[in-house]
Amino acid sequence: MQLSHAEWTSWLAIFDEWVAQVFVIVLVTLLVNFVAKRIMARMAVRFALTANPWDDAIVDALQKPLSFLIWLIGLTISVYVIKEATQQSIFAAAAPLRDLGIVFALSWFLYRLAYNVELNVINIHEQEDRNYDKTTAVALGKLVRLSLMITTTLVALQTLGISISGVLAFGGVGGIAIGFAARDLLANFFGALMVYWDRPFNVGDWIRSPDREIEGTVEDIGWRLTRIRTFDQRPLYVPNSIFTGIVVENPSRMANRRINETIAIRYADINKMAAIVEKVKAMLTAHPDIDTSKTLMVNFDTFNKSSVDFFIYTFTKTTQWVEFHHIKQDVLLKISDIVEQHGAQMAFPTTTLDLPPEFKKVD
Numbered sequence: 585m586q587l588s589h590a591e592w593t594s595w596l597a598i599f600d601e602w603v604a605q606v607f608v609i610v611l612v613t614l615l616v617n618f619v620a621k622r623i624m625a626r627m628a629v630r631f632a633l634t635a636n637p638w639d640d641a642i643v644d645a646l647q648k649p650l651s652f653l654i655w656l657i658g659l660t661i662s663v664y665v666i667k668e669a670t671q672q673s674i675f676a677a678a679a680p681l682r683d684l685g686i687v688f689a690l691s692w693f694l695y696r697l698a699y700n701v702e703l704n705v706i707n708i709h710e711q712e713d714r715n716y717d718k719t720t721a722v723a724l725g726k727l728v729r730l731s732l733m734i735t736t737t738l739v740a741l742q743t744l745g746i747s748i749s750g751v752l753a754f755g756g757v758g759g760i761a762i763g764f765a766a767r768d769l770l771a772n773f774f775g776a777l778m779v780y781w782d783r784p785f786n787v788g789d790w791i792r793s794p795d796r797e798i799e800g801t802v803e804d805i806g807w808r809l810t811r812i813r814t815f816d817q818r819p820l821y822v823p824n825s826i827f828t829g830i831v832v833e834n835p836s837r838m839a840n841r842r843i844n845e846t847i848a849i850r851y852a853d854i855n856k857m858a859a860i861v862e863k864v865k866a867m868l869t870a871h872p873d874i875d876t877s878k879t880l881m882v883n884f885d886t887f888n889k890s891s892v893d894f895f896i897y898t899f900t901k902t903t904q905w906v907e908f909h910h911i912k913q914d915v916l917l918k919i920s921d922i923v924e925q926h927g928a929q930m931a932f933p934t935t936t937l938d939l940p941p942e943f944k945k946v947d
Contacts, residue, residue: 606666638704645693645696645700653685694732701725778828784832785832787805796830807824810822843899843900845895845916846893851931853928857884881895881896881897900912
């Protein structure tokens with residue numbers, strides 16, 4: 585079918601009209617987006633100078649979703665103009681897609697805001713050196729974001745005309761099959777919940793298990809895996825379900841570190857033992873890094889094979905591993921000086937051979 589000259593002229597006039605309208609709409613959208621970005625950038629700079637961190641979190645969370653929303657509205661208006669000009673039914677899909685985009689933009693903003701608030705809470709406590717539970721902050725942030733994702737999915741389905749009640753009913757029936765198919769995944773998920781709930785350890789803690797070869801510093805607690813950095817700097821990924829069935833020791837929460845050493849001196853110096861023990865106990869009591877509120881014992885202990893032994897049992901104030909060894913070194917060196925000051929000597933394994941007279945050499 586051929587169009588007449590009049591029909592061609594009419595169609596081109598309509599085409600020129602809606603193309604011009606779409607061009608103007610896109611141009612206006614571009615200008616509005618540019619102005620909005622400039623305003624948000626100025627607000628970000630001004631709010632960065634304030635002591636309140638929450639306005640920074642809101643502005644940062646709003647920037648990208650706002651730009652997306654401006655373009656969504658501009659493109660939706662353009663599609664509406666094209667639909668009215670061409671009368672093509674395909675452009676009717678713009679309305680539900682617009683609603684879906686608005687839901688996505690709002691959810692994106694809330695997701696970014698929840699993440700920024702989580703970071704602000706952690707940073708504030710780190711800067712002010714407060715004793716806080718970073719694991720709880722991270723867990724709550726993840727839970728909020730997971731809730732937002734689930735809610736967004738349900739609202740999006742409702743926006744597209746899909747009945748949520750039907751989806752929930754299907755989920756109830758299919759949940760049994762999914763539970764059997766993904767029981768390990770669910771076990772790890774609930775294991776993570778137990779870790780967040782019971783808090784046997786937090787991010788940054790040094791943990792170890794006598795049941796398994798697990799020892800290192802906790803770097804991250806995920807919904808399926810916990811990442812531990814071993815002392816030789818290897819990453820160790822442990823499924824969370826493991827922690828529900830093993831013993832976990834958390835040395836990071838110790839109140840003190842213990843010094844428990846046995847000191848051996850010669851049998852020839854046993855008469856000096858009482859004075860040495862008394863002097864060592866006085867030294868530990870006066871030591872500035874020893875916690876005298878804890879058990880402090882220095883006692884003659886054993887008649888050994890080639891020595892007489894006394895032991896020291898005390899606790900340092902620090903729990904830091906490196907500092908503890910410096911203190912322990914200082915204590916042991918002072919004990920050595922005390923033994924030497926009393927004219928005694930440290931013992932070492934020796935054997936005395938007593939020969940009968942007939943085997944002794946006669947000059």
